[in-house]
Amino acid sequence: MRREKNRSPGNDLIDNAAAEAFQQLATTSDRFEQYENPHASRIATISDEMARIFHLARHDRGSLRVAALLHDLGEVAMERVYIQHAGTLSEDDRLDLARHPVIGEREASRVGADRAAQLLVRWHHEWWNGQGYPDSLRREEIPLAARILRVADSYAALTDARPFRPALTTEQARTEIADRAGIEFDPGVVRVFLSLDLLTELQSFAKEEQDTSPTPQPQNESKWDIFSSFTR
8 A cells, every 4th residue: 555645744734843752652652552563653544544534623733733642641641550560450550541631631631632623532432332431422422533543442452463463464453443333333434444545654554464364362262351551
């Protein structure tokens, strides 16, 4: 895949100085989350492509881009939990970690993100069926931009390697996203996502992209876990 010519990367939606500062924060978050490749900026581009298709207003696209760059700030702020537990979390720990979007909202405010971006950070883990967090919003209660961000974040995470699992191939990740439509993801947003083409950021970082066999999972591990930033 390749990006279409003359396609703006989206930084023109944000003030130059702010864009540089937010990008630096995104790089720090990516490093903390141990992504092998740029993650937040990739999400920002995928999200903006969907936002264009949905005809979101320019200022809404700008807020979405800021939220994509800053969405993991809450996890960085909770570094103590990661260090203390080294990836082994109890159910109480998981409940505590579920607060990270709220902490992310606060951190986004602290670094100067607009209010819309702050709320998108807060709601980027809400699920279409109401079983997300922190506010258990469902369906159209979740702003469209947050629903877009949820899909873009999940796809980018699935197609990049993490310390606890390898990257999925493009087709494997697309299948996972499609399977979660109507559960975790807005079906309409999924349809738009699956229609995207000619975007470099959609490429998987799987080492063997040609291998389209399903990634085996332990018997006691649900598919939800591969969408989570946390391991048991």
